[in-house]
Amino acid sequence: MVKQVRAARTRQALVRAAAEVFADDGYALASLPAISRRAGVSTGALHFHFPSKDLLAREVEAAATVSLQRLAARQDVPAARAPGAPGGSARPGPAAPPAGPALGGAALRLLVDVSRDLVLGLSADPVLRAGFGLGGDPSRKGGEGPGRWWNEWVHALLREAHGAGELAEGVSPEAAAVAVVAATLGLAGLASRHRFHFSPHLVEQFWALLLPGLAAPPPRRPARPGISAAESGPAPR
Secondary structure, X not given: OHHHHHHHHHHHHHHHHHHHHHHHHHHHHOOHHHHHHHHOOOHHHHHHHOOOHHHHHHHHHHHHHHHHHHHHHHHOXXXXXXXXXXXXXXXXXXXXXXXXXXXXXXXXXXXXXXXXXHHHHHHHOHHHHHHHHHHOOOOOOOOOHXXXXXHHHHHHHHHHHHHOOOEOOOOOHHHHXXXXXXHHHHHHHHHHHHOOOOOHHHHHHHHHHHHHHHEOXXXXXXXXXXXXXXXXXXXXX
């Protein structure tokens, strides 16, 4: 039992160290000796757990995908679970930041919340940052990382929003998903390659620009008898 615990801790230390090296140097320049030194373990121990750099990179991508799934699960609602994501929410997440007018139903609010947490996670979590970076690293073939899961999740959520009438008339859920995924993966690239620091305000500004064209307008308040709709004023927010 003690050996198993020690082995698990060594493996975790190696994944964390590898993520930091991959995030700092990229896949091509990262070396196994540098990773083992950062983890504080011998190269022999590293090769015991991960015989190749590619296997270690795949483990970092898998850990990053799990981290992303947990971000989504914290904000999750039963009607918006994605393929492969943990079911249900262990605890409610923080309230969504204001993004202009009171627009968007449950699915769009979930997307705003999770995208904000993702951007903040890219700044704080080297595993998440490295996982996205490895998926788009031109020196490495076959890597997908958490980007594929994120793409599928966003597409599924926006199709759900469309079915619930949350999207504005004429808005394609597929086109909207492409825009959201492209923006967030672009931010991920900035975080992994340029150590860009993000804040919640960046996400608020992004959604303040996108959401008014994406979300269906809120329903207007019915006019009282004898009062025209124009005189009744805008719908309550």
